[in-house]
Each structure stands twice: as C-alpha cells, then as structure tokens.
Amino acid sequence: xxxxxxxxxxxCVVTSIISIIGFIVTYNSMKRNFKQELEKExxxxxxxxxxxxxxxxLQLMEKIIxxxxxxxxxxxxxxxxxxxxxxxxxxxxxIAATMQKENYENVGTGNFxxxxxxxxxxxxxxxxxxxxxxxAVSPELWLQMKLNDYSKNKSAFKMVNNQLVKELDLxxxxxxx
Numbered sequence: 398x399x400x401x402x403x404x405x406x407x408x409c410v411v412t413s414i415i416s417i418i419g420f421i422v423t424y425n426s427m428k429r430n431f432k433q434e435l436e437k438e439x440x441x442x443x444x445x446x447x448x449x450x451x452x453x454x455l456q457l458m459e460k461i462i463x464x465x466x467x468x469x470x471x472x473x474x475x476x477x478x479x480x481x482x483x484x485x486x487x488x489x490x491x492i493a494a495t496m497q498k499e500n501y502e503n504v505g506t507g508n509f510x511x512x513x514x515x516x517x518x519x520x521x522x523x524x525x526x527x528x529x530x531x532x533a534v535s536p537e538l539w540l541q542m543k544l545n546d547y548s549k550n551k552s553a554f555k556m557v558n559n560q561l562v563k564e565l566d567l568x569x570x571x572x573x574x
Contacts, residue, residue: 446484447529451522453477455539458518481521486528491565492521512550512557515540520561523571533570 457473464470481493496517503509519536527533540547540554547554555573562571 443484444529446480447489447525450477450480450485451526451529453480454518454522454525458515458522459543462515481525485525488565488567489521489524489528492517492524492567495561495565496521510557512553513561515544516554516558516561520558520565520567520571524567527568533568535573536571537573 453473454477457470457477460470460473478493478497481489485493496514499513499517516536519539522539523534523536536558537554544550551573558571558573561567562569
C-alpha cells in the first residue's frame with residue numbers, strides 16, 4: 398500500500414472519528430438543553446398557577462372569619478384545594494391535606510380549635526408564598542395585620558403555630574418567636 402493511500406485513509410478515519418464525536422457531543426448537549434427548557438416550562442406553569450393562591454387562601458380565611466363559618470365558602474375551598482393539589486409543592490399539599498383531614502374529623506362535632514384552623518391557613522399561605530417567591534416570612538405578620546385581638550392571643554397562636562411547623566417539618570422561619 399502506498400504512502401499516499403495510507404495518508405488518505407488515515408485522514409478519512411480521523412475526520413470520521415471527529416465527526417462522530419462532534420455528533421455525540423451535540424446530541425447530548427441538545428438533549429440536556431431540551432430537558433432544562435422543559436423543566437423551566439414546568440416550573441413557570443406551576444408558578445403561574447400558584448402565584449395567586451396565597452392571596453386566595455387568605456381571602457377565603459377572611460370570608461370564613463367574617464361569616465363565622467356560616468357562609469357559602471365550600472365551592473371556593475374546593476377550588477383552592479384542587480389547585481393546591483394540582484400545582485402545589487409537596488409541603489403545600491401536606492398542609493392542605495392536614496387541613497382537610499382535620500375538617501373531616503371535626504365535622505358535626507364543633508371541636509374546631511380556632512387557633513389551629515387559623516394557623517393552618519396562615520401557614521399554608523406562607524408556605525405557598527415561599528414556594529413561589531423564595532421569601533420566607535413569619536405567619537405572625539399576617540396575624541398582627543388582621544386580628545385585632547392578636548396581642549391577647551399571641552401565646553396561644555405561638556404555641557399552635559410552632560407545633561404545626563414542627564409537626565409538618567416546615568421551614569423554621571415560619572416559627573413565631
């Protein structure tokens with residue numbers, strides 16, 4: 398075999414190997430970029446759906462408080478729970494499930510602990526706010542803004558809130574100090 402033929406064969410083989418390696422690298426890079434874009438799209442859908450939920454939770458709680466639990470809030474509650482289950486984080490779903498479990502256990506008995514119920518709503522709104530924005534605030538701030546007798550009941554809210562945060566293994570920034 399002549400030296401020219403060997404040179405041509407080696408050049409073709411090296412060029413082919415480089416092309417194959419380039420194809421593999423490009424394929425893996427595009428695959429990774431596609432997965433990242435897909436993940437970003439999923440995240441943006443979740444954020445879009447959940448961004449209004451903290452506000453909805455707090456509005457629903459205000460409706461319940463103003464109506465003394467007698468108002469027609471069931472439809473709003475169902476929509477809220479469905480949205481949280483469909484788009485919420487595992488922690489938000491866990492809080493909502495705890496709320497609903499306690500609702501089922503206490504229906505017809507009148508054994509509702511108002512501090513626990515209010516704390517569950519504020520913790521749920523706080524958790525979803527944290528999931529959507531990354532900002533952790535104490536639920537105490539909402540309680541101070543909305544409850545005119547919060548100062549009198551601070552110790553009860555603090556005890557129940559902190560127990561729930563620990564029981565549900567939530568962010569320690571949700572504790573009332």
